[in-house]
C-alpha cells in the first residue's frame with residue numbers, strides 16, 4: 457500500500473462545482489487520483505460523472521474549485537493544453553474514421569497536431585519508425601491481425617480497442633475512459649477489461665464505468681457520486697457495503 461503523500465496524487469481536484477442555469481450538476485467534489493492506479497467514478501444516472509470528466513479535461517469550465525495535475529494548477533487551461541500535458545480522454549467511437557483501415561486510423565492519431573510528437577511524426581524520413589510505432593500500438597491492443605481491416609467493418613469491441621490504440625498514440629500519462637465497456641457482450645467486456653489493466657501498468661486510468669464487475673475487477677479506488685456530490689470512496693469492498701451507496705443505486709433503479 458502506498459503512502460498518502462501529496463506527490464502520490466496525479467490529480468487533486470478540490471471544491472469542484474459546476475452549475476447549469478443554477479442547477480448543480482457537480483457540487484463541492486474533492487477528487488484525488490493516485491498515480492499509476494485505476495480509479496473508477498461510479499454512481500446512478502445523472503450523478504455527475506460525465507460532468508466531472510468534462511471538468512478535468514477542461515471541456516467544461518468549473519464554476520468553483522481548483523484542479524491540480526502533477527501539483528500544477530490547470531483550472532484555467534484549455535482542453536488542448538490539458539491534453540498536451542498528458543491527460544487524454546478516449547475518443548468517442550465516432551472519432552474512428554470509418555472508411556480508413558485500422559493502420560491508417562492509428563497513423564492519423566500519431567500525426568495529430570495535438571500530440572507533442574507532431575513534428576517528429578510528420579517527417580517523411582521517420583516513416584519507417586512511424587510504421588513500427590503503429591504496429592507496436594496495434595499489438596498493445598491485440599489488433600495487429602486486424603491492421604488492414606477497414607474500421608467500419610470491425611466488430612464493436614474491436615472498434616473500442618482501436619479507439620484505445622488511437623488514444624495511446626498520444627502517449628498519455630493519464631487516460632480517461634468514458635464507459636469503455638458500454639454496449640458490449642461478455643467476451644468483448646473481458647477483453648477490454650484485460651486491455652485496460654495492461655495499458656494501466658505504466659499510467660494512471662480514471663474511468664466512468666457502469667459495469668460493476670469490471671469496476672470491482674480493475675479499480676484500486678472507487679469514488680461514488682450521487683446528485684453531484686461524493687457519496688463514498690474506497691476500494692470495491694468498502695463502497696459496495698456502504699448503505700448510502702446501496703440506497704443511491706436502489707433510488708436510481710433505472711441504472
Ligand SMILES: Nc1ncnc2c1ncn2[C@@H]1O[C@H](COP(=O)(O)OP(=O)(O)OP(=O)(O)O)[C@@H](O)[C@H]1O
Pocket residue numbers: 476480481482499500501502503504505506507508
Ligand atoms: N449541459 C448541460 N446542461 C444542463 N444540464 C446538464 C448539462 N450537462 C449535464 N447536466 C445535468 O447534470 C446532471 C449530471 O449529468 P452527468 O451527465 O454529469 O451525469 P452522469 O453521472 O454522467 O449520468 P449518466 O450515467 O446518465 O451518463 C444531470 O442531471 C444532467 O441532466
